[in-house]
Structure formats: C-alpha cells, structure tokens
Amino acid sequence: MRTLVIGDIHSGLRALKELLQKASVSADDKLIFLGDYVDGWSEAVETVDFLIDFNKRYNCILLRGNHDELCYEWLNGGSDNPMWRQHGGEATVSSYEKIDIETKTRHLAFYKSLENYHIDAKNRLFLHAGFSNLKGVQFEYFQKTFYWDRTLWELALSLNPDLEKNDPWYPKRLTHYQEIYLGHTPVTRMGKTTPVQAANVWNIDTGAAFKGPLSMIDVDTKQVWQSAPVHTFYPNERGRN
Ligand SMILES: [Mn+2]
Numbered sequence: 539m540r541t542l543v544i545g546d547i548h549s550g551l552r553a554l555k556e557l558l559q560k561a562s563v564s565a566d567d568k569l570i571f572l573g574d575y576v577d578g579w580s581e582a583v584e585t586v587d588f589l590i591d592f593n594k595r596y597n598c599i600l601l602r603g604n605h606d607e608l609c610y611e612w613l614n615g616g617s618d619n620p621m622w623r624q625h626g627g628e629a630t631v632s633s634y635e636k637i638d639i640e641t642k643t644r645h646l647a648f649y650k651s652l653e654n655y656h657i658d659a660k661n662r663l664f665l666h667a668g669f670s671n672l673k674g675v676q677f678e679y680f681q682k683t684f685y686w687d688r689t690l691w692e693l694a695l696s697l698n699p700d701l702e703k704n705d706p707w708y709p710k711r712l713t714h715y716q717e718i719y720l721g722h723t724p725v726t727r728m729g730k731t732t733p734v735q736a737a738n739v740w741n742i743d744t745g746a747a748f749k750g751p752l753s754m755i756d757v758d759t760k761q762v763w764q765s766a767p768v769h770t771f772y773p774n775e776r777g778r779n
Pocket residue numbers: 574603604605666685721722723
C-alpha cells in the first residue's frame with residue numbers, strides 16, 4: 539500500500555484529475571490531502587463534489603486548510619470577509635452562485651468533517667500548516683494553528699544543519715515525529731516548483747493557486763508526481779495572481 543500526499547488544490551480540479559491519473563492511483567493506496575481545496579480557480583464546487591465522491595471509493599484522509607474554514611464560515615452564513623474574497627474567495631463565491639440547498643448541506647458537512655491533523659503508524663505527521671506547542675500536536679491550545687501557522691516551516695528552513703538532535707538548542711517541535719508533511723506556504727515563493735524538504739519537514743504546496751503545478755509525493759519512496767502548471771488548465775482565469 540502506497541501512502542500518497544497531495545498538496546494544496548485551490549479549486550484546480552482538472553490538475554487533480556491529471557495527477558491521480560499520472561500516479562495510477564488505485565483503491566490500494568492511502569491518499570492524504572493536505573487541505574485548501576478551494577479559493578483560487580473557478581471549480582470550487584466541482585472540486586469539493588469530486589472529493590466527496592472520491593472519498594467514498596478510495597482510502598482518504600482529508601485535512602483542513604485555512605481556506606476551507608474560511609469558505610465554511612461564509613457558506614454557513616458568516617459575515618462578509620473582504621480579506622478572504624481578495625485571497626481567492628471571490629472565485630469560490632462565484633462557483634457557489636448556482637448551487638441548490640442540497641449541495642450546500644452536503645458541502646457544509648464536508649468542510650465540518652475535515653481533520654486538523656493525521657499521524658500514521660510510522661509516526662509521520664500530516665497537517666495543513668503547522669503547530670506551536672513544543673510537546674506536540676495533542677497539546678496544541680489554539681486549533682487554528684494547525685491550518686494557519688507558518689513558523690514550523692520557517693523553523694525547519696532556518697535550522698542550523700550542524701545541530702545534533704540531542705543538543706539542548708535543537709527545536710523540540712522537530713523531535714516528536716519521524717517526518718512532517720505540510721502545505722500552506724507555496725515553495726514557489728522560494729523559486730521552487732517541486733516539494734521541498736527542510737530537516738524532517740516536507741512542504742508539498744507547489745503553488746497550484748499561482749503559477750505552479752499540483753504535486754503528490756509517495757512518503758516511503760519520495761517519488762513525486764506533478765500536474766502541468768495549474769493555470770494552463772484555466773487559461774482565461776487569473777487565479778490568485
Ligand atoms: Mn493555506
């Protein structure tokens with residue numbers, strides 16, 4: 539059984555379909571989606587419908603991204619959020635314009651069912667963004683940290699490579715899990731278009747909402763699959779650029 543991790547999709551359903559095909563995904567695989575399913579390209583509703591159906595037929599873990607919660611709050615009748623609309627929410631609002639009440643109910647249940655983190659049998663941690671408690675995820679006080687944090691990734695990037703794991707200066711947060719897989723901060727900001735490893739942290743967000751592709755990694759072999767740059771599937775759209 540392969541364990542495959544998929545980065546931030548941001549409504550790029552066409553890229554997701556290409557990616558699943560490229561990796562010949564089957565019912566024997568375990569698929570872990572890192573969240574941020576919506577906000578970016580025009581297919582928010584279609585992407586969520588696809589994931590709801592896909593989850594019935596495949597072995598999936600669906601994690602919560604900050605954009606998924608923002609969309610949930612809006613869909614659930616929350617007050618208007620101009621900041622969210624600017625950061626991809628506008629495309630999601632347009633996508634949801636034509637839905638019926640049954641779709642709305644189904645989608646609200648989907649967003650609500652998302653998990654904040656997942657730890658597998660090999661003590662590998664999967665989550666959208668990060669955590670801040672030095673003792674690990676089960677001690678986290680502010681749940682939003684799981685899908686908003688950027689400090690864990692920055693910590694991994696800035697780690698002194700000469701530091702030993704048993705050194706008192708070594709960051710505690712990096713010692714609890716074999717590996718940590720996250721998204722949230724596109725590696726395209728660092729000029730990269732493939733998943734980036736720093737210490738034992740792997741960032742799989744390759745900027746699908748911007749000019750990058752959608753990526754998937756096999757956590758055991760580190761084999762990577764990628765779609766074409768997601769914007770090429772939506773040539774008349776601006777995405778989050
Ligand atoms: Mn995010």
